[in-house]
Amino acid sequence: MKGFSMRLAALIGVLMLMSAQFICAQDFRAKLSGQVRDPSGAVIPNATVTAVMQSTGQTYSAKTTGAGVYFIPYVLPGTYTVTVKAPGFRTHV
Numbered sequence: 001m002k003g004f005s006m007r008l009a010a011l012i013g014v015l016m017l018m019s020a021q022f023i024c025a026q027d028f029r030a031k032l033s034g035q036v037r038d039p040s041g042a043v044i045p046n047a048t049v050t051a052v053m054q055s056t057g058q059t060y061s062a063k064t065t066g067a068g069v070y071f072i073p074y075v076l077p078g079t080y081t082v083t084v085k086a087p088g089f090r091t092h093v
Helices: 002-025
Strands: 030-035 048-053 059-063 069-075 080-085
Touching: 030 048, 048 069, 059 069
Parallel strands: none
Antiparallel strands: 030 069, 048 059, 048 080
16 A cells, blocks of 8 residues: 555646646746738838836837847736837837
8 A cells, every 4th residue: 555655746747837837837928929021012120119018117128139039028908008219210109
């Protein structure tokens, strides 16, 4: 019976470790991502994308890649004003 108890305890331990990754993976924050393009559809690299949380003023920002893609991780839930600035272009809000 002692061997069974040890195997059961080991199995429970393994199951707890396996489920821990799912518990830790849950996050209440979001991410903002997209692609910045000009009116003709061409991508705009090195544009600055800034998101400001309206209720707190918290600011998040990122630069677009060579493909015009931006990614802002770990954004708190809320309402944001998003601004895009790029040299040679009007600022877009």
